[in-house]
Amino acid sequence: MLKQSLASLACMHMVLAWAAPADPLSETDYFSEQPVVLSASRLSQPVNRAPAAVTVITREMIEASGFRQLPDLLRLVPGFQVSWVRGNIQAVTYQGLSSIYSRRLQVMVDGRSVYNPAYGQVQWRGIPLALDDIDRIEVVRGSNAANDGVNAVQASIHIYTRPASADPGWTVGAAIGSADIRDGLLRYAGGSGDWQWRATLNSRRDDWLKNQRDGARDHLFDARAEWRPNNRDEVTLQAGGILGEWDESSVGYTFSNQQTTDFFNGHAQARWQRTLSADSEWSLLVNHTVTRADEVFPPLSVPPIGVLAPDNLNYWFSRSALEFSWQARPTEQLRTVWTAEARLDRAGSASLAGPDTHQGTMYRLSSSVEWNPAEQWVLHAGAMLEKHYYAGTQLSPRLAVNWLPVPGHSFRLGVSRAYRSPTFLEQESDFKFTSGPLLVDQRLLSPFKLKPERMDSAELGYLYHLATLGLDLDVRLFHNRLDDIIDFTTPFPVAGELMGDGADLTYANLYRARQWGGEYQLRWQPGKATWLTLSQSWVRTRADFQDLEDSAPDWNLSLLANHDFGPLTGSIGYYRVGKMRWVGSRETPAYDRLDLRLSHVFKLGKTRAELAVVAQSVLGDYSEFDSNRLFEPRAYVSLKLNL
Amino acid sequence: MINWLTRFFPAALAGFISWPWLALAAPEINVLVSEPAGIYQETAASLSQTLSRDGWKITLSTPDRHSTNGRNLTVAIGTKALEAALALPGRPVLSLLVPRSTYERLSFGQHQVSALYLDQPLTRQLQLLGLALPGIKKAGATLGPASRELQAELQSAAKASGIQVNSTLIDQGSDLYAALTELAEDSQAFLLLPDPVVVQRGALQNFFLHTYRLKKPVLAYSAPLVKSGALLGLYATPAQLGGEAAGWISESWSGSAFHLGAPLYPKRFTIGINRTVARSLEIDLPSEEALSRRLEAMP
Numbered sequence: 001m002l003k004q005s006l007a008s009l010a011c012m013h014m015v016l017a018w019a020a021p022a023d024p025l026s027e028t029d030y031f032s033e034q035p036v037v038l039s040a041s042r043l044s045q046p047v048n049r050a051p052a053a054v055t056v057i058t059r060e061m062i063e064a065s066g067f068r069q070l071p072d073l074l075r076l077v078p079g080f081q082v083s084w085v086r087g088n089i090q091a092v093t094y095q096g097l098s099s100i101y102s103r104r105l106q107v108m109v110d111g112r113s114v115y116n117p118a119y120g121q122v123q124w125r126g127i128p129l130a131l132d133d134i135d136r137i138e139v140v141r142g143s144n145a146a147n148d149g150v151n152a153v154q155a156s157i158h159i160y161t162r163p164a165s166a167d168p169g170w171t172v173g174a175a176i177g178s179a180d181i182r183d184g185l186l187r188y189a190g191g192s193g194d195w196q197w198r199a200t201l202n203s204r205r206d207d208w209l210k211n212q213r214d215g216a217r218d219h220l221f222d223a224r225a226e227w228r229p230n231n232r233d234e235v236t237l238q239a240g241g242i243l244g245e246w247d248e249s250s251v252g253y254t255f256s257n258q259q260t261t262d263f264f265n266g267h268a269q270a271r272w273q274r275t276l277s278a279d280s281e282w283s284l285l286v287n288h289t290v291t292r293a294d295e296v297f298p299p300l301s302v303p304p305i306g307v308l309a310p311d312n313l314n315y316w317f318s319r320s321a322l323e324f325s326w327q328a329r330p331t332e333q334l335r336t337v338w339t340a341e342a343r344l345d346r347a348g349s350a351s352l353a354g355p356d357t358h359q360g361t362m363y364r365l366s367s368s369v370e371w372n373p374a375e376q377w378v379l380h381a382g383a384m385l386e387k388h389y390y391a392g393t394q395l396s397p398r399l400a401v402n403w404l405p406v407p408g409h410s411f412r413l414g415v416s417r418a419y420r421s422p423t424f425l426e427q428e429s430d431f432k433f434t435s436g437p438l439l440v441d442q443r444l445l446s447p448f449k450l451k452p453e454r455m456d457s458a459e460l461g462y463l464y465h466l467a468t469l470g471l472d473l474d475v476r477l478f479h480n481r482l483d484d485i486i487d488f489t490t491p492f493p494v495a496g497e498l499m500g501d502g503a504d505l506t507y508a509n510l511y512r513a514r515q516w517g518g519e520y521q522l523r524w525q526p527g528k529a530t531w532l533t534l535s536q537s538w539v540r541t542r543a544d545f546q547d548l549e550d551s552a553p554d555w556n557l558s559l560l561a562n563h564d565f566g567p568l569t570g571s572i573g574y575y576r577v578g579k580m581r582w583v584g585s586r587e588t589p590a591y592d593r594l595d596l597r598l599s600h601v602f603k604l605g606k607t608r609a610e611l612a613v614v615a616q617s618v619l620g621d622y623s624e625f626d627s628n629r630l631f632e633p634r635a636y637v638s639l640k641l642n643l
Numbered sequence: 644m645i646n647w648l649t650r651f652f653p654a655a656l657a658g659f660i661s662w663p664w665l666a667l668a669a670p671e672i673n674v675l676v677s678e679p680a681g682i683y684q685e686t687a688a689s690l691s692q693t694l695s696r697d698g699w700k701i702t703l704s705t706p707d708r709h710s711t712n713g714r715n716l717t718v719a720i721g722t723k724a725l726e727a728a729l730a731l732p733g734r735p736v737l738s739l740l741v742p743r744s745t746y747e748r749l750s751f752g753q754h755q756v757s758a759l760y761l762d763q764p765l766t767r768q769l770q771l772l773g774l775a776l777p778g779i780k781k782a783g784a785t786l787g788p789a790s791r792e793l794q795a796e797l798q799s800a801a802k803a804s805g806i807q808v809n810s811t812l813i814d815q816g817s818d819l820y821a822a823l824t825e826l827a828e829d830s831q832a833f834l835l836l837p838d839p840v841v842v843q844r845g846a847l848q849n850f851f852l853h854t855y856r857l858k859k860p861v862l863a864y865s866a867p868l869v870k871s872g873a874l875l876g877l878y879a880t881p882a883q884l885g886g887e888a889a890g891w892i893s894e895s896w897s898g899s900a901f902h903l904g905a906p907l908y909p910k911r912f913t914i915g916i917n918r919t920v921a922r923s924l925e926i927d928l929p930s931e932e933a934l935s936r937r938l939e940a941m942p
Contacts (some may be wrong), residue, residue, distance in 0.1 A: 038872035
């Protein structure tokens with residue numbers, strides 16, 4: 001009886017399986033409207049038709065590099081310098097001219113600026129983003145203020161995360177190694193109906209420099225959901241947060257060897273995009289970011305005055321932005337993009353800038369036109385008009401022309417102007433030690449109304465593409481003129497100080513600089529199994545301040561090569577940086593760094609697994625920032641499972 | 644022309660149905676449309692325009708008002724129309740605007756039924772890929788439950804065209820990403836074949852975004868898909884199918900009966916190109932007309 005029932009059940013199962021075939025096709029599958037997926041904003045512009053030099057760091061480069069932290073990836077871009085001052089301060093610049101606070105780089109993650117309006121730098125470690133969720137990084141070498149506005153002066157970095165559909169299912173990853181490397185990753189991506197989503201938890205731990213107290217732990221959460229209710233609308237919702245537990249100060253003031261920083265950054269963003277046709281679409285973007293750093297040190301005591309205030313370097317800032325963008329192609333030869341944006345920046349630090357909350361609004365309108373009058377010519381005209389709370393009303397224009405005389409070769413000529421606004425700290429700083437009503441020592445002060453820094457640039461580019469050899473070459477020659485560079489001047493007289501001789505540091509528009517340089521990047525992919533990227537850069541800087549003249553290495557070299565041997569994939573990263581100086585710091589000696597990575601991909605049932613071994617700086621210690629801050633050789637093993 | 648037809652079609656339809664006109668000796672054809680509008684109307688208009696010129700008697704009907712009494716031939720336009728035509732005894736039946744797989748399923752075991760398929764032959768699709776992307780040796784295709792039976796046909800088309808096709812079977816849209824990534828390693832382009840698992844809003848978005856990220860051009864089977872993100876499209880328009888069917892019907896009339904013969908793929912086709920995608924992928928393509936001429940000249 002039971003057997004019979006089972007048999008009939010099995011039969012029924014078979015019938016059900018047979019009776020539920022695929023939906024049959026009908027003519028509606030051929031004629032019904034479909035969403036315009038590859039619309040202008042989703043298509044990248046061919047590099048030989050772009051108005052500026054662009055380096056794209058791809059997913060495969062990110063993986064082959066073996067880098068665990070975001071700023072290190074910029075070592076792959078010609079002309080970039082990256083230094084870890086300590087585990088929680090990363091200095092990044094393009095062609096020098098920067099203090100450890102890289103204030104002339106704009107950095108955007110999926111259209112959201114992560115530039116810190118309080119200090120002006122980017123707290124790279126505090127971006128709630130797992131390296132594993134990055135799809136690509138597009139770096140515009142040279143100013144991009146006509147598109148990205150103030151602070152996109154020396155370069156502009158756009159990080160794009162992977163779409164929610166890219167890695168379906170569960171992903172579990174872990175890494176363990178020397179220098180206290182302990183990483184963990186958990187991600188789920190899925191979808192249902194018109195929705196797709198992804199959520200990632202990631203924790204990272206390391207002890208970056210040798211013999212320095214700079215251990216750091218980060219725990220981050222990042223989520224993304226995409227909703228496509230019909231054929232023309234797409235809504236993308238994103239949110240994330242990070243908690244950092246870091247040794248030492250993240251702003252460069254050390255008062256105690258017990259000083260710690262608790263860092264928090266959280267953001268939420270929504271983007272609504274409507275695609276009218278392949279060439280016409282608009283989008284509305286709204287986002288909000290909050291950052292808070294609690295930097296506490298044991299109270300300082302100065303006999304016979306007593307205990308000093310403050311006992312912390314806490315600060316916070318927030319940013320809210322609303323942006324509308326519209327793309328169109330009025331004629332076959334003409335493409336236009338219009339953008340309007342309003343931003344509210346707020347910041348406060350009772351210790352560093354007085355008890356008030358400082359805030360400012362910014363309005364901007366930008367337009368760019370690309371005109372293709374003949375097959376060999378592309379002309380670009382773009383401008384950004386901004387009303388900025390500190391920089392005033394400024395126009396940042398760019399003109400560029402591409403000439404493509406024969407297939408495979410193209411030339412670019414461009415001129416541009418860009419501004420860097422003063423930051424809240426530069427304009428409002430008031431950092432002093434007090435004891436009751438007594439002023440003990442004035443450290444920082446902003447007595448002057450600062451002007452924005454200005455950079456005028458001209459560049460000549462050449463691009464060569466040879467498909468048969470898988471070869472791409474990009475050469476850039478440039479000249480930059482910077483005026484009104486903001487820096488410290490010292491000392492500034494202050495009345496009534498018990499100690500010290502006036503404010504140690506005061507911000508002012510002080511210097512001018514001129515730069516001439518050249519760089520190239522080469523990508524060669526002779527076959528599927530092998531590829532390499534090689535870049536070099538040379539630059540000369542003349543300025544009325546020695547630190548600026550020394551701020552860029554005479555030359556840089558970066559090489560990343562990858563080969564698939566079959567069961568194993570190997571890659572080599574080699575980075576050579578000439579001696580340089582971060583403005584206001586000691587010299588960073590020249591160094592060589594060699595990284596190696598070996599990985600093996602295999603299947604565990606239906607699970608895809610990747611096991612990798614990475615060895616960094618195998619040639620020995622090198623000076624990451626100055627001769628005391630050494631990056632010692634280290635290695636880690638990582639395992640990633642896609643369930 | 645289309646505007647004119649749209650305006651006058653309802654009146655013409657009423658006229659056709661109510662008035663048995665023209666010479667008595669001419670064959671009677673019943674044109675059964677799934678719906679009296681849109682693509683069905685366009686196909687029917689193109690068909691009747693050619694046939695009524697010869698003085699043939701044509702009536703139009705819809706599945707809910709349909710009989711086969713006394714007609715020499717039923718032309719069923721659309722899947723619903725084909726189902727309705729096959730439900731009644733009148734024969735022969737010629738199917739139009741129905742994909743091959745659906746036609747074969749519905750007409751299984753039936754006699755005196757033939758079709759001019761909606762799909763373009765796979766060999767022609769691969770030949771177009773070869774013309775548009777000179778030097779292409781390998782293409783990839785993801786097949787779902789509805790298209791998996793194409794696997795054998797893909798292999799013979801590959802032989803005929805000289806372009807190897809790697810295909811992967813997937814059961815659900817979420818498998819698409821991994822399948823495309825794997826196929827891309829050994830494919831210079833992708834063939835998008837009709838299957839609801841691949842071509843539904845969410846999956847299609849992933850399909851085009853991912854193939855674009857992999858820098859692989861796509862050949863698709865319909866005009867909306869070219870607009871959506873395919874570099875190339877190969878398809879027949881309703882007017883082309885109606886016109887071609889009319890020629891076939893004329894030729895198969897013996898004077899007393901219709902002898903339709905075996906189902907056929909359409910000879911006519913249209914090539915669609917998405918110039919925005921071509922520009923971005925830096926692919927230089929000849930005009931649609933030039934490609935059509937060269938494709939027509941191929942065996």
